[in-house]
Amino acid sequence: MEAWQRLKRNLGELWKSFRGNRMGLIGLGLVLSALAVAILAPWLTPYHPQQVIRDENGRGLTFAPPSVHPPLGTDDGGHDVWAQLVYGARISLTVGFLAGFIAMFVGSFFGILAGYFGGWLDNLLMRVTDVLLVIPDLPLMLVLVATIRQMQLKISPLTVLILVIGLLYWTSTARLVRSQVLSIKERQFVARARAIGAGHAHIIRKHILPQVMPLIVANTVLILSTAILIESGLAFLGLGDPTKPSWGTMLNFAFDRNAISNGAWWFYLPPGLAIVWVSLGCVLLGNVLEEMLNPRLSGHHLEGEAHIVKLGEAE
């Protein structure tokens, strides 16, 4: 358990240096506030997103501008936009986070195995990631989601989205973890552990994993921003779940139902701002974490510039 205690101590030190980084703190604030909104949704609005708001004559308020009540106006069907926004946070964040975590697990799993054992497994991993790097991702995802829908399996549309995003975006994590494991497994403490008879499983669990863990965390935060952006895009193209509208689905509705020609800016501005809010938060947080944790970036003669190069690659 010693290695894990070391990890805990390292995390403590990490927080100390993190506190001084303004970009990182802003990112953390953006992400945590969005999470808070998603969790507290029922307490933040008196309405249900699908509830029609009526005036005193009982007629539905369509495209009502923002006022004291309703705070962000209504959509074409008289539903409260603010209520849709806070409940939409739940859907967007759930899909984004679950997809991100799947990518993290799959990527770390293959990255560690390929880096540790090498050989044909490593070759296979590199070739698969090469292929996924070249294929245009959005068309591929559109085709996959549509094809899975076609099969009429009993999976909810959101689960399909989560699986497709998660299972396509693990390659960058896998490559990063692999390169890290390649260098860790050559270190002294691994050789010593092996000399006193430790098995592969033991070495991976007790020595490799604690070392790559911080890097995996930083990378996951970056993947989250991609996952949330991609979810919004797929939902905008009509592949979301209309009964469980995320921010992307809201934008899909706003666009299809002529919010623009009706001048209903309160319908199409807030969901987009919310997406920018969360993905910007994840990018800031992830870049700062990666800068602090990625040994290949720190100590370089371009220290401080390094995260910028990384951002370009993440696109």
Place this chain on the structure above:
Amino acid sequence: MRAVIGRNVKISAEVQQSLREQFGLDKPVFPDQFLMTMKQWASGNLGVSWSLRRPVAEILLSKLWNTILLIGLGQILAIFFGVVLGLLAGWKRKTALDTGALIFSLIAWATPTFWLGIILLAAGSTWLGLPTGGILSPQNVGKPLHTVLPDLAVHLILPTLTLTILYLGEYMLIMRSSIVETLSEDYILTAKAKGLNQWQILWRHALKNAMLPIVTIIALNLGFTVSGAIYIETVFSYDGLGKLFQTALTKQDYPLLQGAFLLLAVSVIVANMLADILYTILDPRVKAT
């Protein structure tokens, strides 16, 4: 099967059977249907679209130029402004310009393509009176190209602007870090020692070398630019490959979808190959390895 005949379910069993045979759907997917498709592709035949009843290759070609026009224009502008701004930001490090460039890039990265399109569409059509979509005004469709150029340009402003803003940030960042790295090279020191002025150093020595990473990124970006085209063509109802792809998907027009996908994959591979070749010309050091 439903996709071929549309929603018309009152179709006799014999007709259904003959349709199946005509499209080869009565044979097993693998290997028969697969081999059949491969054979057709090898001979340049991409099949017939189910929804438009025209050869897929012909449809793709007719939309291809519209997309190339849109993407090409957006990329050229983004590369130009990205390189210039990145150069300035990297040169004047740690100034307000540098910080501003970084913040702009971060926000551009975090902004969904289609949403930026929606905002520009709303702002441009309300305040500037720009057209809300399409490539040409309805009365100009079918007229010779040179007579409708102003109309075409007006229609291209908003979609091109969206593409430019989104890719500008990325090129700017790459250019910036690349120029910072180049400026720390020994030959720059030599140039300074020779007494060249800053402009000469930047233009003759730094810029050319710093451009190399941009070439790679442009080629790698092509696949992602296609994704951007799907969003932008949807928002601006621009009649190109992206919109075609989206239509093929919703109409379950598989031959068309396959053809479009093939075209995308091939163009990305070709672009990467061109970048590799270009690289050896631009940087003689690559040849040596």
